Amino acid sequence: MFPQEVVGALKKHKTPFYYYDTELLRNTLQQIKSEGIDRGYRVHFALKANHQPKILDIIREYGLDADCVSGGEIKRAIESGFSPAQIAFAGVGKNDDEIELALKTGIFCFNVESPQELEVINEFAAKHNTTAKVALRLNPNVNAETHHYITTGLNENKFGIHEDDLDNVLEALPSLKNLTLIGIHFHIGSQIIKFEPFEQLCKRANDLNDYIESKGHTLTSINVGGGFGINYDAPNQSSIPDFKRYFEIFSKSIKLKDHQTLHFELGRSVVGQCGSLITKVLYTKSGRVKNFAIVDAGMTELLRPALYQALHNIDSLTSTKNEITYDVVGPICESSDTFRKDLDLPELSRGDLLAIRSCGAYGEVMQNEYNLRPHVQSLYSDEI
Ligand code: LLP
Numbered sequence: 328m329f330p331q332e333v334v335g336a337l338k339k340h341k342t343p344f345y346y347y348d349t350e351l352l353r354n355t356l357q358q359i360k361s362e363g364i365d366r367g368y369r370v371h372f373a374l375k376a377n378h379q380p381k382i383l384d385i386i387r388e389y390g391l392d393a394d395c396v397s398g399g400e401i402k403r404a405i406e407s408g409f410s411p412a413q414i415a416f417a418g419v420g421k422n423d424d425e426i427e428l429a430l431k432t433g434i435f436c437f438n439v440e441s442p443q444e445l446e447v448i449n450e451f452a453a454k455h456n457t458t459a460k461v462a463l464r465l466n467p468n469v470n471a472e473t474h475h476y477i478t479t480g481l482n483e484n485k486f487g488i489h490e491d492d493l494d495n496v497l498e499a500l501p502s503l504k505n506l507t508l509i510g511i512h513f514h515i516g517s518q519i520i521k522f523e524p525f526e527q528l529c530k531r532a533n534d535l536n537d538y539i540e541s542k543g544h545t546l547t548s549i550n551v552g553g554g555f556g557i558n559y560d561a562p563n564q565s566s567i568p569d570f571k572r573y574f575e576i577f578s579k580s581i582k583l584k585d586h587q588t589l590h591f592e593l594g595r596s597v598v599g600q601c602g603s604l605i606t607k608v609l610y611t612k613s614g615r616v617k618n619f620a621i622v623d624a625g626m627t628e629l630l631r632p633a634l635y636q637a638l639h640n641i642d643s644l645t646s647t648k649n650e651i652t653y654d655v656v657g658p659i660c661e662s663s664d665t666f667r668k669d670l671d672l673p674e675l676s677r678g679d680l681l682a683i684r685s686c687g688a689y690g691e692v693m694q695n696e697y698n699l700r701p702h703v704q705s706l707y708s709d710e711i
Pocket residue numbers: 373375376394417418477514516517518552553554555592593594595596631635688689
């Protein structure tokens with residue numbers, strides 16, 4: 328990803344910044360298209376993973392739809408050229424303004440997370456003299472076996488409508504005159520690297536699909552969410568996730584009826600590997616027990632290590648000296664502002680450049696202004 332001419336070009340820019348390899352993004356999207364979209368599946372890109380306009384432009388070119396979780400994301404999707412009919416709107420706490428915006432925009436579907444939310448959307452739809460298309464987000468109680476902060480499909484999680492409430496919801500739906508039930512929706516978690524949880528999800532989805540249709544409802548959309556993980560340990564060897572195997576699991580295990588389309592909401596697996604955070608070494612220092620490389624990016628630019636103990640690979644772009652063991656840390660006054668501990672890297676000096684890898688998803692979007700730090704620039708491989 329970083330041949331000498333790229334490093335030369337990167338050196339000219341003020342650090343820290345996000346750098347996106349658009350060729351890798353395109354190759355990833357081509358796989359999603361040929362393995363998923365060309366099978367007739369609809370793949371919504373989860374804007375929460377990355378909402379840079381240029382990234383969205385490229386994603387849209389390959390025929391993906393959009394998955395939004397806020398009014399801001401709905402606006403961004405529309406500005407980026409997605410049509411309202413491509414937008415699914417998810418989220419456990421949609422506020423009144425967001426519901427009204429989605430109704431006025433005429434989006435594809437609301438993924439609804441509670442019985443009360445159905446009533447509220449119905450009220451707003453009646454007020455606007457329209458009908459809202461809804462999918463029920465059901466909590467399948469499948470363990471995604473991932474970090475507990477990004478597990479969403481268990482009974483103890485706040486997401487989705489619990490099975491115990493399903494009958495009441497189905498009975499209430501005919502009286503909610505301004506709603507049309509079009510589907511069911513699931514999302515069991517993120518960074519899922521085993522395939523079994525997806526197989527289990529398919530089984531639950533099949534049962535619930537049969538059950539709801541047996542009660543006289545017609546479901547045209549079966550949405551199995553996102554969650555497909557990436558290989559943070561080997562971004563060069565596994566730069567594109569195994570979409571063939573992923574989509575084959577669903578193709579084999581999900582039982583669609585003739586009138587049904589399968590939808591996905593992928594975020595991380597689409598954009599994760601194409602982005603890196605480029606940072607400069609400000610200082611090196613040897614403590615009593617550690618060598619520190621203090622870099623100019625911090626938890627403000629990449630929150631994942633501090634929040635989820637995430638381990639991102641770090642490449643040295645400029646030093647090729649013998650290796651030394653470092654803690655790579657940011658400038659923020661918190662000990663959690665640490666990217667890696669005990670990492671072997673070529674000996675570093677002030678001014679050396681590092682690439683923190685696999686940052687294309689939930690990297691730039693989660694940056695914040697803590698310590699009044701400015702937002703960083705994004706650079707693209709086809710523009711430098
Ligand atoms: N659909 C729903 C309803 C979701 O909640 C999410 C992610 C997705 C789709 C996309 O999931 P993906 O394919 O990207 O796994 N900030 C965390 C990840 C939070 C994921 C939240 N929901 C991180 O940095 O790991």
